[in-house]
Amino acid sequence: QSVLTQPPSVSGAPGQRVTISCTGSSSNIGAGYDVHWYQQLPGTAPKLLIYGNTNRPSGVPGRFSGSKSGTSASLAITGLQAEDEADYYCQSYDNSLSGSVFGGGTKVTVL
């Protein structure tokens, strides 16, 4: 059981908008720690997609966006493309565990 909770799967047609939620608690997201998002394509290492709740590293398309409110965060993908089919993970810091914590991952399927 992961410290951060994500839906196991979401799906959408090409061009649609999908969102992935990430719910934490008062010892991680709710304590003010930033949320970061990673994309993991099949058979590859994770790649940083969003850092500091809302920021995109250089090279990440603008159709990916992040937000945070209270004890939760969200990743949105607008204009869904076939190449976006992957697993997505949220991550934050937890002060009771004194380490990084991840969500269980969400598989995005493009219909």
Add this chain to the structure above:
Amino acid sequence: EVQLVESGGGLVQPGGSLRLSCAASGFTFSNYWMHWVRQAPGKGLVWVSRIYSDGTGTKYADSVKGRFTISRDNAKNTLYLQMNSLRAEDTAVYYCARESQYSNSHDHWGQGTLVTVSS
């Protein structure tokens, strides 16, 4: 270009030991905190351990505390994970990851090395 290359994985019997290495290049290794993150087959990412840039501070997930030791050699630009008393549930791909200097995100990852604990 930042590169992280893990090695040392393989098949080991329960109760055995293994040492993983992560060779870093393309950045000033001694300036960054480093982490190990693992992923069991078909499962999600799980943080394992972290070490400060100068090697003076370490943290571990409860599941590996007392069995795993993280260390680094800044002169060799290499991160290590010594794994003792291995269990079947330690079977996973182990990734080394760099922590960003601007957030606690993991901004670069290695390709991973597979550790299989089985008799």
